[in-house]
Amino acid sequence: MQPDELGAVEALAQMRAGRLSATRLVEACLERIALREAQVQAWVAIDADGALARARAIDAAADWRGLLPGIPVGVKDVIETAGLPTAYGSPIYAGHRPKADAACIALLRAEGGIVLGKTVTAEFATTTPGATRNPWNPAHTPGGSSSGSAAAVADRMVPLACGTQTSGSVLRPAAFCGVVGFKPTCGWLSRQGVKQVSESLDTLGTFGRSVADAALMAAAMARQPGLALADPVAPPSVTVVRTEAAHEGGPEAWAALEAVVQALSRAGVVVDASELPAPCGELPRIHPLIEHFEAARALAHEHTWHADRLSAKLRDRLDHGLAQPAAEYRQAHALAQACRESVARWFDGHDVLLTPSAPGEAPEGLATTGSATFNRRWSLLGLPCLTLPVMRGPRSLPVGVQLVGRWHDEARLLATAAFIERLVGWRA
Amino acid sequence: MQPDELGAVEALAQMRAGRLSATRLVEACLERIALREAQVQAWVAIDADGALARARAIDAAADWRGLLPGIPVGVKDVIETAGLPTAYGSPIYAGHRPKADAACIALLRAEGGIVLGKTVTAEFATTTPGATRNPWNPAHTPGGSSSGSAAAVADRMVPLACGTQTSGSVLRPAAFCGVVGFKPTCGWLSRQGVKQVSESLDTLGTFGRSVADAALMAAAMARQPGLALADPVAPPSVTVVRTEAAHEGGPEAWAALEAVVQALSRAGVVVDASELPAPCGELPRIHPLIEHFEAARALAHEHTWHADRLSAKLRDRLDHGLAQPAAEYRQAHALAQACRESVARWFDGHDVLLTPSAPGEAPEGLATTGSATFNRRWSLLGLPCLTLPVMRGPRSLPVGVQLVGRWHDEARLLATAAFIERLVGWRA
Numbered sequence: 001m002q003p004d005e006l007g008a009v010e011a012l013a014q015m016r017a018g019r020l021s022a023t024r025l026v027e028a029c030l031e032r033i034a035l036r037e038a039q040v041q042a043w044v045a046i047d048a049d050g051a052l053a054r055a056r057a058i059d060a061a062a063d064w065r066g067l068l069p070g071i072p073v074g075v076k077d078v079i080e081t082a083g084l085p086t087a088y089g090s091p092i093y094a095g096h097r098p099k100a101d102a103a104c105i106a107l108l109r110a111e112g113g114i115v116l117g118k119t120v121t122a123e124f125a126t127t128t129p130g131a132t133r134n135p136w137n138p139a140h141t142p143g144g145s146s147s148g149s150a151a152a153v154a155d156r157m158v159p160l161a162c163g164t165q166t167s168g169s170v171l172r173p174a175a176f177c178g179v180v181g182f183k184p185t186c187g188w189l190s191r192q193g194v195k196q197v198s199e200s201l202d203t204l205g206t207f208g209r210s211v212a213d214a215a216l217m218a219a220a221m222a223r224q225p226g227l228a229l230a231d232p233v234a235p236p237s238v239t240v241v242r243t244e245a246a247h248e249g250g251p252e253a254w255a256a257l258e259a260v261v262q263a264l265s266r267a268g269v270v271v272d273a274s275e276l277p278a279p280c281g282e283l284p285r286i287h288p289l290i291e292h293f294e295a296a297r298a299l300a301h302e303h304t305w306h307a308d309r310l311s312a313k314l315r316d317r318l319d320h321g322l323a324q325p326a327a328e329y330r331q332a333h334a335l336a337q338a339c340r341e342s343v344a345r346w347f348d349g350h351d352v353l354l355t356p357s358a359p360g361e362a363p364e365g366l367a368t369t370g371s372a373t374f375n376r377r378w379s380l381l382g383l384p385c386l387t388l389p390v391m392r393g394p395r396s397l398p399v400g401v402q403l404v405g406r407w408h409d410e411a412r413l414l415a416t417a418a419f420i421e422r423l424v425g426w427r428a
Numbered sequence: 429m430q431p432d433e434l435g436a437v438e439a440l441a442q443m444r445a446g447r448l449s450a451t452r453l454v455e456a457c458l459e460r461i462a463l464r465e466a467q468v469q470a471w472v473a474i475d476a477d478g479a480l481a482r483a484r485a486i487d488a489a490a491d492w493r494g495l496l497p498g499i500p501v502g503v504k505d506v507i508e509t510a511g512l513p514t515a516y517g518s519p520i521y522a523g524h525r526p527k528a529d530a531a532c533i534a535l536l537r538a539e540g541g542i543v544l545g546k547t548v549t550a551e552f553a554t555t556t557p558g559a560t561r562n563p564w565n566p567a568h569t570p571g572g573s574s575s576g577s578a579a580a581v582a583d584r585m586v587p588l589a590c591g592t593q594t595s596g597s598v599l600r601p602a603a604f605c606g607v608v609g610f611k612p613t614c615g616w617l618s619r620q621g622v623k624q625v626s627e628s629l630d631t632l633g634t635f636g637r638s639v640a641d642a643a644l645m646a647a648a649m650a651r652q653p654g655l656a657l658a659d660p661v662a663p664p665s666v667t668v669v670r671t672e673a674a675h676e677g678g679p680e681a682w683a684a685l686e687a688v689v690q691a692l693s694r695a696g697v698v699v700d701a702s703e704l705p706a707p708c709g710e711l712p713r714i715h716p717l718i719e720h721f722e723a724a725r726a727l728a729h730e731h732t733w734h735a736d737r738l739s740a741k742l743r744d745r746l747d748h749g750l751a752q753p754a755a756e757y758r759q760a761h762a763l764a765q766a767c768r769e770s771v772a773r774w775f776d777g778h779d780v781l782l783t784p785s786a787p788g789e790a791p792e793g794l795a796t797t798g799s800a801t802f803n804r805r806w807s808l809l810g811l812p813c814l815t816l817p818v819m820r821g822p823r824s825l826p827v828g829v830q831l832v833g834r835w836h837d838e839a840r841l842l843a844t845a846a847f848i849e850r851l852v853g854w855r856a
Contacts, residue, residue: 082729093527096527099521100729101728101729102729103624103725103726103728105729106728106729106731106732106733107728107732109732110728110732187628190624190726190728191624191627192623192624192726192727193729196619199619199620222725223724223728223750224754226754227754294618296651297535297617297650297651298531298620299531299620300529300531300534300535300538301529301530301531301621304534304535304537304538322651326650326652333836337835407765408762
């Protein structure tokens with residue numbers, strides 16, 4: 001296996017055993033990028049010299065302490081990095097260099113992680129796409145807004161990357177690119193130094209080619225080493241949830257879900273089916289009420305002084321958000337809170353939920369990043385979610401499923417995901 | 429009345445009536461600062477030229493639209509400002525100039541507000557004090573961490589200022605300096621561009637010399653013009669809450685509270701007494717578990733690379749936060765959430781709570797910023813709170829009361845506070 005084919009956990013094992021150097025791993029990633037970047041366009045900045053210097057220092061010290069010693073990572077360009085440009089996917093910030101790392105980046109560097117570069121994001125992590133293409137077929141979207149992170153990991157340019165999600169910006173590109181995407185509980189990872197779209201919804205997440213890799217990255221960014229273990233254990237219960245978005249899922253989305261159900265049943269796991277409690281039917285309606293109201297405020301600096309350099313789509317959305325009645329916004333929050341409480345009680349009878357991650361394969365074309373219809377309600381509920389790639393669909397593009405865990409119960413979600421991955425996981 | 433003695437609402441009325449210019453108001457503030465700053469030390473940066481230029485432009489255009497046209501404001505130095513330094517109260521960031529305004533600052537500038545300068549903050553809005561002194565007696569603390577904002581408003585250097593609160597950093601300095609301090613519901617104001625201490629607790633707030641002024645500033649920072657009205661109406665019910673911290677309040681804290689109760693009774697308002705539901709007894713214990721765990725992550729960049737330029741106290745706290753078990757942190761979150769839900773139900777029988785804002789007058793000395801014992805539980809519950817100055821205590825320093833509202837019900841809290849202010853308000 002070539003170094004660029006290794007996952008992070010595998011590469012760490014080889015480095016700790018003296019069979020691989022950090023320098024060789026970084027070189028292998030740079031070689032893969034040189035080969036493929038013209039087609040995939042996952043990166044907005046590469047720090048080859050800095051990454052190689054850091055790798056050589058780790059090799060020289062043979063210091064394999066920490067969660068990520070010598071592991072190169074990609075960082076979505078809405079997350080600030082010291083010594084590397086951060087433009088948030090907008091021409092307004094071309095050439096901007098923040099003074100400090102975002103908290104999550106400082107934490108992963110402290111664990112030995114090496115920032116290889118910055119990955120393409122949709123404009124301010126909203127919907128106007130960047131240049132990235134789906135690595136499985138360049139005529140198709142990679143999803144977004146964490147487009148570059150998902151594509152770079154899928155294309156083996158880097159074993160790990162991080163992203164952000166407000167609607168479906170981690171779960172959806174992970175599904176479209178065929179990698180694991182993991183969004184922990186909202187608020188669980190510090191957003192210091194992460195450009196905000198929505199105070200109530202924005203959540204950091206990770207990408208890897210295995211559950212263990214995505215968990216390792218999150219453990220480093222959270223400084224919670226215990227999370228990295230996530231041993232695959234038999235899950236006490238898995239519940240299939242068909243939400244009102246069910247009719248928006250194509251046959252391949254349901255085929256992937258059915259494949260997981262069959263595999264679990266064969267493994268002796270009881271799979272229930274249920275529906276979310278009644279008030280949750282309102283979640284898809286109120287998610288944009290909260291997102292747009294808050295985005296118009298979070299992006300006030302850009303909207304007030306640089307409106308001419310926003311995309312027309314984003315400008316219209318921010319105009320709309322400023323015109324929304326405050327009472328509507330407050331009612332949306334009250335309803336969202338009532339849904340969170342009713343789901344928390346309802347979850348007493350369920351450990352992990354199973355539902356589609358996206359309506360199907362990545363759509364053709366690069367003008368949009370696809371639909372977040374299967375992701376928004378979980379983002380608004382603030383629950384931890386994970387995309388697990390399961391198969392390839394009729395157009396030979398990846399299809400995954402989404403697993404949803406209880407609030408602050410990342411460990412159970414990851415352990416269940418790792419269990420299912422062993423049964424049916426499909427790996428990029 | 430001299431211009432610097434005017435509140436923001438009063439100054440706006442005079443400007444709109446053609447009896448005061450924005451330039452004269454800014455000049456009056458600068459004159460007051462020139463007279464008093466050597467004693468009070470409320471500011472880390474003053475933008476006299478920029479503020480005067482902006483004021484002249486507003487006068488020339490006679491453009492009085494917006495919520496704050498021509499009104500000078502002070503900005504706590506943990507809040508980022510374009511064109512003015514932002515050092516977060518730390519030598520690590522001496523001379524740092526952010527590229528953009530924080531969202532709340534862009535919003536208030538869009539409403540015509542004029543940033544007069546940056547105000548002193550404790551180190552990263554935690555506990556190591558800056559140079560500010562209490563304007564009523566320079567031997568006493570002004571409270572913290574929003575020390576400069578509270579002192580500048582109390583000393584009539586500026587009619588409005590903004591701050592942040594994680595434990596009691598808005599409510600306490602407001603009480604010690606004798607001004608209104610208003611902290612809305614956690615999450616209600618965008619924290620984009622505000623240096624983070626705790627993802628779960630940090631909340632923006634405002635200072636003014638009247639309830640209407642503090643509400644106006646919040647309305648501008650939230651872009652919710654309706655909030656600025658806050659007409660004083662008879663409150664349906666006020667409930668006195670004596671928490672377990674009751675024994676920490678000195679006689680003057682209870683005298684101020686009793687003065688409000690008497691005035692309300694005379695005005696025909698029924699005042700109940702109650703206690704928070706049982707699980708809330710845990711709030712003071714779990715607040716620091718969450719704050720310290722999160723601060724150690726939010727300040728990871730500074731802790732990892734610049735530990736030698738942190739105060740020993742903050743460094744120790746961050747070391748401690750990194751060593752805390754993740755399970756303890758998650759349990760604290762689960763308990764806090766249970767308390768929020770039980771308080772939301774219990775609040776059905778109460779409109780606004782009345783409780784001390786601080787244990788008493790500002791303590792003597794500048795080594796600490798005083799106790800947040802009456803503020804922490806409300807910060808953790810995320811509820812809107814307001815300090816209303818009521819009287820001067822035995823040492824001739826201000827004493828206030830704290831009013832607490834329902835989640836996302838800023839309007840009722842402000843209207844009730846304005847009602848009580850008319851009855852017993854004491855104004856700096």
